[in-house]
Amino acid sequence: MKRLELPDVQVGMELPELAIDVTATTVILGALASRDWRPMHHDRDFAQKRNGVRDIFINTPHNAAYFERFVTDWTGPAGRLGRLRFRMKDSVFPGDRLVFSGRVEKVEVDERGCGWVDLALASRVGGKVTTECSARVAIPTGPGDNPWKRRGDDWQP
Amino acid sequence: MSDAKAAPADIPEEVRSWIGQKRYEQEGEIEVERGYIYTSLASVENGNPLFWDEKVAExxxxxxxxxxxxxxxxxxPHHWAPGRExxxxPLQVHFDLKEKLDLPEAVMTDNTLVFREPVRLGDRLRTWQVLRSVSELKRTKLGTGRFWVIDVEYVNQHGESVGTESYTGFGYRREGR
Known part of the structure; x- marks a missing residue:
């Protein structure tokens, strides 16, 4: 099982790229999984006529779920997300090939001994950025550490 | 979460009064359950064993x-429930703003999530919403409208914070409508 630890990480390190072929099923599955029944995520006519876009598009929680997957594919299950911030610059539609990339911006151990990695992430379609994202993820500082066990003041995301 | 507590003078007083106020405190309709978790994981093909392998999770x-x-x-909330007309x-303050500011369309642009206590199977979350700010009128490629920031706080049945989510929405009217 994959387990990324803090000594394995350096500023400037690139995350392995992830590419997803988006389909109508993908978009609708993500909307249903997030209990988002709004029609622009499942009804093309509505999306075109009311939102003025070309098709149904990925919703906000689905977008977040993709970034979570992208980060924890890299860290392994011991990685614990503390913070995720993203700006959606363009919608993602069926037929798009969505490509995720990322880079390590900062590596630190906080005053409570928690190991943190700050990441600059992005998703692109055809080379154009659709979402900019920053993530702060805790990973073990060494073999005996587990960020998921941190509670209260020992967890400062 | 946002520090901005601003609203321009040309919006209704009722909307101004919502800024900084805790609104729509409610308990989730459903407890945290595996069906939605698996659907979400499937939607992004997330194979993290933490969510699939009970031994790893333990x-x-x-x-x-x-x-x-x-x-x-x-x-x-679900799309339908008995007695609901x-x-x-899901984010009622967002829809209240669309109605009160007469902006028929809206999209979310920015989202910040801060995660605290893990959300566990069987948890029942409690939430509330706080409007933080409303912008001046802006023109974008979608149309003319206003940006707003809404924070949503989440706590579990033990009163522990499990996270905060901050949404930036843009309510707008398409040109010529």
């Missing part, structure tokens, strides 16, 4: 947890 987190980014799922909206 070792790392003391039991199965939900993916952190699913935090908003647990308070969203009108579809309930």
């Amino acid at each position: 070792e790392l987190t003391g039991g199965l947890v939900a993916p952190p980014t699913m935090i908003s799922v647990w308070f969203r 009108k579809a309930a909206q």
Whole structure:
């Protein structure tokens, strides 16, 4: 099982790229999984006529779920997300090939001994950025550490 | 979460009064359950064993947890329920703003999530919404409208914070409509 630890990480390190072929099923599955029944995520006519876009598009929680997957594919299950911030610059539609990339911006151990990695992430379609994202993820500082066990003041995301 | 507590003078007083106020405190309709977790994981093909392998979950987190980014799922109302005459909206302050500011369309642009205590199977979350700011009128490629920031706080049945979510929405009217 994959387990990324803090000594394995350096500023400037690139995350392995992830590419997803988006389909109508993908978009609708993500909307249903997030209990988002709004029609622009499942009804093309509505999306075109009311939102003025070309098709149904990925919703906000689905977008977040993709970034979570992208980060924890890299860290392994011991990685614990503390913070995720993203700006959606363009919608993602069926037929798009969505490509995720990322880079390590900062590596630190906080005053409570928690190991943190700050990441600059992005998703692109055809080379154009659709979402900019920053993530702060805790990973073990060494073999005996587990960020998921941190509670209260020992967890400062 | 946002520090901005601003609203321009040309919006209704009622909307101004919402800024900084705790609104729509509610308990989630459903408890945290595996069906939605698996659907979410399938939607992004997330094979993280933390969510699929009970042994891994027990070792790392003391039991199965939900993916952190699913935090908003647990308070969203279903499309229909007995006795409900009108579809309930998941982020009611957002829809109140659309109505009161007469902006028929809206999209979300920015989202910040801060994760605290893990959300566990069987948890029942409690939430509330706080409007932080409303912008001046702006023109974008979608149309003319206003940006607003809404924070949503989430706590579990033990009163522990499991996270905060901050949404930036843009309510607008398409040109010529």
